[in-house]
C-alpha cells in the first residue's frame with residue numbers, strides 16, 4: 001500500500017511530540033500496563049514503538065502491526081524491545097490476518113481514535129484472542145462538559161493534522177458494546193498541554 005502525505009508527515013512529528021509526553025509520565029502508564037502482557041502478543045497500530053521498551057522479556061512472541069510504512073521502518077530500527085522474538089508486520093486492525101483464537105494478548109495504545117470503524121476493529125481483536133485472552137488498551141477519549149464540546153469542534157482539524165485522529169471518540173462505550181468480559185477501566189489524564197487528548201482510559205478486557 002502507498003504511504004500518503006498525511007502518514008509521512010505524522011511519522012515525522014508524532015515521535016517528537018510524544019517524547020515529551022512519555023517523559024512526563026506516559027511511559028510509566030505503558031510500563032505498568034504492559035507488565036500484564038503474556039504469551040503470544042499482538043500490538044495493533046504500534047506506531048514508532050513507544051510501547052516496545054515496556055514489554056516483559058518473558059513473552060513467547062511479540063508481533064507489531066503497523067500500516068504506516070515510515071513508522072514500520074522506525075519500528076524495525078529499534079533495538080529496545082523485550083528479549084522475546086519481535087516481528088514487525090503491515091496490516092489493518094479492521095481485518096487482522098490472524099486465525100481465530102490465535103493470540104494470548106492484544107495491546108493497543110492511542111489507536112482507536114484513528115480507526116474508521118473502531119467497532120469492527122474491536123470485533124477483530126476479540127476474534128483473534130483465545131478465550132480468556134487479554135486485551136490491554138490505553139486510549140485518549142471523549143471527555144465531558146465543555147471539553148467534549150471543544151473536542152467535537154476540533155475533531156475535523158485534528159483528523160487532518162494527525163492522520164485521522166478523532167479527539168472525541170467514546171472508546172469505552174464501544175468497548176462495552178463489544179463481546180468482551182471482565183472489563184476494567186481506569187480514567188486517567190495524559191500528561192500533555194494539548195487539551196483535546198487529555199482524557200485517557202487505561203484498562204483490560206477478556207475475550
Ligand SMILES: C[S@@+](CC[C@H](N)C(=O)[O-])C[C@H]1O[C@@H](n2cnc3c(N)ncnc32)[C@H](O)[C@@H]1O
Nearest residue numbers: 044045046047050067068092093109110111114
Ligand atoms: C496516535 S498513533 C499511536 C501509535 C502508538 N500505538 C503509540 O502508542 O504511540 C496511531 C497509530 O494507529 C495506526 N493506525 C491507523 N490506522 C490503522 C489501522 N487501520 N490499523 C492498524 N493501525 C492503524 C497509525 O498508523 C498510528 O501508528
